[in-house]
Amino acid sequence: MDVKSKLLLKKKCAWDGIKGKQEKEVFDFSSEYKKFMDASKTEREAVIFIENMSLKHGFKRINSASKNETKLIISNKGVSTALCVVNDRSFKNGFNIIVAHIDAPRLDLKPVTLYESEHMAYMKTHYYGGIKKYQWVTVPLALHGIIVKSDGKKINVCIGEEEGDPVFTVNDLLVHLAQEQVSKPASKVIEGEQLNILVGSIPYKFKSGSEAVKTGILEFLNKKYGINEEDLVSAELQVVPAGKARDIGFDRSFIGGYGQDDRVCAYTALRAIFDAGKCKQNLLALFLDKEEVGSTGTGGADSNLLIRVASQIMEKYKDSNFSSVIRAVENSRLVSADVTAGIDPEWKSVIEPMNGAKMGYGTTITKCGGSRGKYDSNDASAEFTASIRSAFAKDGVKWQAAELGKVDVGGGGTVSRFFVYFGLEAIDCGPALLSMHSPFEVASKVDIYHTYKAYRAFFRHC
Ligand code: MN
Ligand code: MN
Numbered sequence: 323m324d325v326k327s328k329l330l331l332k333k334k335c336a337w338d339g340i341k342g343k344q345e346k347e348v349f350d351f352s353s354e355y356k357k358f359m360d361a362s363k364t365e366r367e368a369v370i371f372i373e374n375m376s377l378k379h380g381f382k383r384i385n386s387a388s389k390n391e392t393k394l395i396i397s398n399k400g401v402s403t404a405l406c407v408v409n410d411r412s413f414k415n416g417f418n419i420i421v422a423h424i425d426a427p428r429l430d431l432k433p434v435t436l437y438e439s440e441h442m443a444y445m446k447t448h449y450y451g452g453i454k455k456y457q458w459v460t461v462p463l464a465l466h467g468i469i470v471k472s473d474g475k476k477i478n479v480c481i482g483e484e485e486g487d488p489v490f491t492v493n494d495l496l497v498h499l500a501q502e503q504v505s506k507p508a509s510k511v512i513e514g515e516q517l518n519i520l521v522g523s524i525p526y527k528f529k530s531g532s533e534a535v536k537t538g539i540l541e542f543l544n545k546k547y548g549i550n551e552e553d554l555v556s557a558e559l560q561v562v563p564a565g566k567a568r569d570i571g572f573d574r575s576f577i578g579g580y581g582q583d584d585r586v587c588a589y590t591a592l593r594a595i596f597d598a599g600k601c602k603q604n605l606l607a608l609f610l611d612k613e614e615v616g617s618t619g620t621g622g623a624d625s626n627l628l629i630r631v632a633s634q635i636m637e638k639y640k641d642s643n644f645s646s647v648i649r650a651v652e653n654s655r656l657v658s659a660d661v662t663a664g665i666d667p668e669w670k671s672v673i674e675p676m677n678g679a680k681m682g683y684g685t686t687i688t689k690c691g692g693s694r695g696k697y698d699s700n701d702a703s704a705e706f707t708a709s710i711r712s713a714f715a716k717d718g719v720k721w722q723a724a725e726l727g728k729v730d731v732g733g734g735g736t737v738s739r740f741f742v743y744f745g746l747e748a749i750d751c752g753p754a755l756l757s758m759h760s761p762f763e764v765a766s767k768v769d770i771y772h773t774y775k776a777y778r779a780f781f782r783h784c
Contacts, residue, residue, distance in 0.1 A: 402621030416654030451614030664754030684720030693733025
């Protein structure tokens, strides 16, 4: 080995040197991942997919599992969930934990949402998470979610995904009359209160009159779901891009789709816990809600969810008290599984190239996610970062080290800072995306595959 290759850190393209069988593995993995994306456009849908697949892999719901079971599902109110593989019933070393979030930016229907204007019916939305509002106009949109009637009956809604389903859309101003609009800053081109979806135009019983179109829509909703306008107040209805995830490029090396932040990490973590095999540590995968709005809520990272989950698991196998749970969590290791920004040749100036993630160069470890002086960030310890490198080397994981954006430009936080609160070690790891938070995010298939391998190596070797 020459001196250069011995001493210099060099980023390496993860496609380089891939041989027959590996190529198939990379592409097969992505085909399975696309099925997850198509079935999991909301956090509730993701929970159902994750739990159903776990049941098929021998996991049992914690309340119905016997003491002999080692693979557990710990569900949380349908909006977040956890999977655990118990390998060490002393819990002295806690858990190897991977945390991903299953919510994604979108438009939520407001509680009072339906109105009529110019003989057309619309629904008002309140956007969820960080979006560029102008990206959400003139694209086909689907409606997913639940409506709960006052008697507790829950109605599932999913319109716009099946062949032949209608879709919804937010309209934009025609360019011919948009001289004033296009001179506005991007944040004002479309404003929050303009993100209203078009939902119909036929008046009730084909007879125009006051609120006749709105009444026509309510009649449709009453026939289909048995609801009235008040029932929409107790609903979680989410407007998301319609349609399936797709391959991108002549060589199909990328995947495009909605909500890859962070369902790409949720899926790779899920597969990693299924495929980890024999491990000495206890394995825990957490799939969380509300990351995109600050990790709030009962299923968010800024809660005592980890303590609730760990205590439920430990109580199953041994006498545990508050102190033993706290100690087990403190002695744990955590990977915050989340995406980072890939270098886009059109927008290179926001990323410092030595510490920017390159598409197709493997998964990314981010020691520190903050910006402008590392504010609000977890900075992974040198010791823990070294143990991650060692685990990745054992399984041939292709990875790169990166930070999200130039120091003074901006940045993004992940949930690791909420978990280091409990005293454990944590680091961020996940693939890079292009067009993050847009209706059509882009990931590299080889990065997705190495993210899966990275999470599996963390479970096995840390
Ligand atoms: Mn994320
Ligand atoms: Mn995000």
